[in-house]
Amino acid sequence: MxxxxxxxxxxxxxxxxxxxxxxxxxxxxxxxxxxxxxxxxxxxxxxxxxxxxxxxxxxxxxxxxxxxxxxxxxxxxxxxxxxxxxxxxxxxxxxxxxxxxxxxxxxxxxxxxxxxxxxxxxxxxxxxxxxxxxxxxxxxxxxxxxxxPPSRKREAAGDEEAEKILATYPPDRLRGKAACIAQIEEAMKEEIAPEDLRLAVQAYATDTAGFTRSKVCFSDNWFQSRRWLAYVEKQAEDREKSAALQADHHARLACWVSERSPMCKHITAPQVTALLASKLVSQAQIQAAGLRT
Structure with a gap:
């Protein structure tokens, strides 16, 4: 500060x-x-x-x-x-x-x-x-x-990412490719991950698959109005919920391990590794519960 x-x-x-x-x-x-x-x-x-x-x-x-x-x-x-x-x-x-x-x-x-x-x-x-x-x-x-300074390699990678993202849009509603690419690159400057943006476009294409074409936004208008943002935010919310559920599940497994519950026999090797990585249990507790890493 x-x-x-x-x-x-x-x-x-x-x-x-x-x-x-x-x-x-x-x-x-x-x-x-x-x-x-x-x-x-x-x-x-x-x-x-x-x-x-x-x-x-x-x-x-x-x-x-x-x-x-x-x-x-x-x-x-x-x-x-x-x-x-x-x-x-x-x-x-x-x-x-x-x-x-x-x-x-x-x-x-x-x-x-x-x-x-x-x-x-x-x-x-x-x-x-x-x-x-x-x-x-x-x-x-x-x-x-x-x-x-942006290298040619990095600029080329950015152009390739933008092309991949735009290719996911409904093909019969593509318009103003240069404007779309510019908007995509601007979004990536805002630290929007290219994969998140691609998934947002893909989600919109899936949501509108059964629509008449007049109900599907032209690509230049869609990117200009930042309609991808709602999808990106929904992805972030889903990831947070998934992480919370996983943390809750790991806490439950850790409880089984600490109590040496008979339910420990259902804990898999990858779950044991995840529990150790999260430091919810110790190696000694894993061994005492009869589990292997």
Missing amino acids: SGMALIWAANVKGLKPAAKIVLIQLADFHNKETGQCNPSAKRLADECEMGRATLFRHMTTLEECGLVTRHARGDGDGGRGSNQYELHLDITLGPSSRPKGGASGPNGVVSQNETGGNVSKKRGKSPSRETGVVPKRDSNLTIEPVKE
Whole structure:
């Protein structure tokens, strides 16, 4: 957490309340030593108490205002990892050094002084005269994050993923391929897993299989209106329910093991391995119950 980043975010004026919340939460994740700010989309949405779609809408606003820049990152295996966020902080001098009425910082965002100021959506060059804003940000506070330039291999992999996702859409309702691909790539920038997006498209194709064609949305409109989001969220809910059921089942098996119940004879070797991995039981308890790993 960076105290200076939080102070900066709190003093930014001209944002709607929800966008301000996103900015403050981002600042709370800012590391003053590395300058990096990289919470996952899920974590950030949870902290802001809003849906991912709402979160990314406000994130776009912050980018347009010149306050934040998103950098896509890989996961090390050729896939897409969580985004890295760069906060454009303006460190101001003391009150006596500031000109009255505020001044524009090096990235076009109005510096926040005692009188307050509004966020400018135009980022331009700073004036050559002295403005009372430090021209270079404190290197201890905002070391530039290491950016991973997209390689041709990674770009090709992204294009291939987008093509696979689009190929799942009802073929007789495909329209505007370039627009669809652009929307798919934008969704993947938002940390939507390609497989989740493909399954969302596949689920829509299955749901509408018996519909007359006039009832099935054209692909460009479907992706533009982000109708895939409801399916992706449903997948996440189903996974959470499945994980909860599995945890409950493992707890029941662990109870059998700890009590050396006769029911232990129904526990399979893979389940024993899972119980040990979850640390619900010990190796000694497994052996005492007459089970083998």
